[in-house]
Amino acid sequence: LAKTTQPISMDSYEGQEVNITCSHNNIATNDYITWYQQFPSQGPRFIIQGYKTKVTNEVASLFIPADRKSSTLSLPRVSLSDTAVYYCLVGDPFSGGYNKLIFGAGTRLAVHP
Amino acid sequence: GAVVSQHPSRVICKSGTSVKIECRSLDFQATTMFWYRQFPKQSLMLMATSNEGSKATYEQGVEKDKFLINHASLTLSTLTVTSAHPEDSSFYICSARATGKGNTIYFGEGSWLTVV
Numbered sequence: 001l002a003k004t005t006q007p008i009s010m011d012s013y014e015g016q017e018v019n020i021t022c023s024h025n026n027i028a029t030n031d032y033i034t035w036y037q038q039f040p041s042q043g044p045r046f047i048i049q050g051y052k053t054k055v056t057n058e059v060a061s062l063f064i065p066a067d068r069k070s071s072t073l074s075l076p077r078v079s080l081s082d083t084a085v086y087y088c089l090v091g092d093p094f095s096g097g098y099n100k101l102i103f104g105a106g107t108r109l110a111v112h113p
Numbered sequence: 114g115a116v117v118s119q120h121p122s123r124v125i126c127k128s129g130t131s132v133k134i135e136c137r138s139l140d141f142q143a144t145t146m147f148w149y150r151q152f153p154k155q156s157l158m159l160m161a162t163s164n165e166g167s168k169a170t171y172e173q174g175v176e177k178d179k180f181l182i183n184h185a186s187l188t189l190s191t192l193t194v195t196s197a198h199p200e201d202s203s204f205y206i207c208s209a210r211a212t213g214k215g216n217t218i219y220f221g222e223g224s225w226l227t228v229v
Binding site for chain 1: 117119147149156157158159204206207208210215216217218219220221222223225
């Protein structure tokens with residue numbers, strides 16, 4: 001299972017773009033990269049998932065370089081409500097190994113007025 | 114996205130009693146569900162993997178006789194904390210793999226257990 005490394009915390013201000021980078025140097029060929037957001041006392045919420053290059057949805061973009069050893073979650077124009085913990089996870093959704101979705105420490109993002 | 118619902122969201126029980134937490138996938142079938150626990154300001158810790166129609170697979174250090182998991186249907190898994198003690202007080206979260214929706218894993222809202 002690929003281990004991930006993220007910054008422990010980040011600070012930003014309302015309206016700014018926030019980029020959170022995750023390192024996963026030993027990512028396997030079949031692994032996908034998935035990001036979750038968690039607010040206090042709530043379960044993690046799926047944000048975005050990708051395999052390579054760039055993926056964009058209505059809330060975020062995910063940039064994955066060619067070597068796939070890292071990925072960057074981009075949150076455009078954050079607001080106070082984006083203050084949360086963000087987790088990066090890697091795994092193969094189509095194999096039994098994906099069962100072990102192991103969470104790291106995550107990145108605590110604080111958005112200030 | 115897919116919806117996973119947990120019930121109850123909060124429960125208080127007396128020490129020595131048992132409490133059951135339900136996890137339901139509302140708009141998809143889930144052959145595999147997962148149970149986590151989370152202490153304040155810490156990350157999620159995987160407790161066990163629940164497979165429909167078979168026994169759960171527990172992570173090392175998790176007592177299977179204390180945390181009973183049943184996955185009797187494709188949309189329901191239950192976690193029963195038996196003979197609960199104050200140290201079992203925690204935030205319990207389930208998740209389910211949405212087969213047919215890219216196998217993405219979606220999480221429930223979580224359940225706070227307080228043992229007094």
